[in-house]
Amino acid sequence: MSVKIFDTPDVQAFLRKVSGLDQAGGDPRTKRIAHRILSDLYRAIDDLDVTPDEYWAGIAWLNELGAAGQAGLISPGLGLDHFLDLRLDALDAELGIENRTPRTIEGPLYVAGAPVVEGFARLDDGRDRNGHTLVMHGVVKGDDGAPVPGARVEVWHCDTRGFYSHFDPTGEQAPFNMRRTIVADEQGRYGFRSIVPKGYGVPPGSPTERLLFALGRHGQRPAHIHFFVSADGHRKLTTQINIAGDPLVNDDFAYATRDGLVPRIVERDDEAGIRAYGLDGPFAEIAFDFWLSPLVDGVDNQLVERPRAAA
Numbered sequence: 459m460s461v462k463i464f465d466t467p468d469v470q471a472f473l474r475k476v477s478g479l480d481q482a483g484g485d486p487r488t489k490r491i492a493h494r495i496l497s498d499l500y501r502a503i504d505d506l507d508v509t510p511d512e513y514w515a516g517i518a519w520l521n522e523l524g525a526a527g528q529a530g531l532i533s534p535g536l537g538l539d540h541f542l543d544l545r546l547d548a549l550d551a552e553l554g555i556e557n558r559t560p561r562t563i564e565g566p567l568y569v570a571g572a573p574v575v576e577g578f579a580r581l582d583d584g585r586d587r588n589g590h591t592l593v594m595h596g597v598v599k600g601d602d603g604a605p606v607p608g609a610r611v612e613v614w615h616c617d618t619r620g621f622y623s624h625f626d627p628t629g630e631q632a633p634f635n636m637r638r639t640i641v642a643d644e645q646g647r648y649g650f651r652s653i654v655p656k657g658y659g660v661p662p663g664s665p666t667e668r669l670l671f672a673l674g675r676h677g678q679r680p681a682h683i684h685f686f687v688s689a690d691g692h693r694k695l696t697t698q699i700n701i702a703g704d705p706l707v708n709d710d711f712a713y714a715t716r717d718g719l720v721p722r723i724v725e726r727d728d729e730a731g732i733r734a735y736g737l738d739g740p741f742a743e744i745a746f747d748f749w750l751s752p753l754v755d756g757v758d759n760q761l762v763e764r765p766r767a768a769a
């Protein structure tokens with residue numbers, strides 16, 4: 459079939475009608491976005507001769523995706539989360555703002571309401587038998603490099619099976635396992651003990667994975683740890699670090715890896731270090747400072763509000 463009808467007056471008028479542009483009610487912004495996205499979709503169907511069978515396969519996939527609650531999982535997989543970051547970066551470049559700690563995607567697995575701990579926290583409950591002890595610490599700094607006492611470091615990561623608490627298909631993890639809010643001390647220092655996470659993969663056989671496979675891709679992420687870092691007078695930073703040495707560090711299905719976010723990880727077995735952190739054996743150590751950027755005209759011009767899980 460090679461008919462092309464997109465540019466006909468009838469189809470153009472129809473697009474305005476289905477988007478509500480021919481009448482007064484509704485929300486103008488929604489109408490404008492709907493009109494643009496529907497136009498792009500109609501045009502793609504026309505240009506690519508998308509068959510009815512292909513179209514209905516897509517609709518069935520969307521229903522499955524929604525039923526599985528996976529819209530937030532495929533979004534990073536299709537690079538949209540990273541694209542939004544690139545746009546924020548470009549806006550910062552225009553404003554002359556340098557982010558010494560790069561932002562990177564939040565991902566879909568944050569849960570609000572984690573326990574709040576002053577200074578140094580233990581994130582894991584010790585039940586992950588394959589866990590290798592990790593100690594991570596550093597200073598939260600302002601744009602001028604000065605420490606930011608009282609900064610809040612929200613941290614979350616998965617276990618050695620790649621499962622996050624609250625999203626664990628085995629139901630084995632306690633609420634807020636490997637999730638805390640750490641309040642930096644008077645010197646702006648934060649620290650935590652946990653286990654080194656492993657890579658994460660989208661649920662096997664899921665609609666998310668099926669689309670990625672159809673694209674000849676995979677649904678795996680390198681091991682990583684998520685952070686929100688916030689403090690009065692500074693913009694909230696959303697970022698992650700990767701565990702150096704993970705084979706997927708530069709092959710992340712969610713495109714979150716960025717220069718400056720793969721800190722050195724040091725294996726330690728010295729008695730002094732083990733004792734200093736009150737551990738019982740060898741551990742891995744990461745030192746990492748977070749640099750916050752200043753408010754713009756007194757406001758956080760890039761604060762992201764999105765529906766988030768809470769417990």
Ligand code: DHB
Nearest residue numbers: 530531534565566658712
């Ligand atoms: C996804 C999972 C993550 O842990 C993450 O950080 C980003 C994306 C996902 O399943 O899409």
Ligand code: FE
Nearest residue numbers: 565567658684
């Ligand atoms: Fe993650």
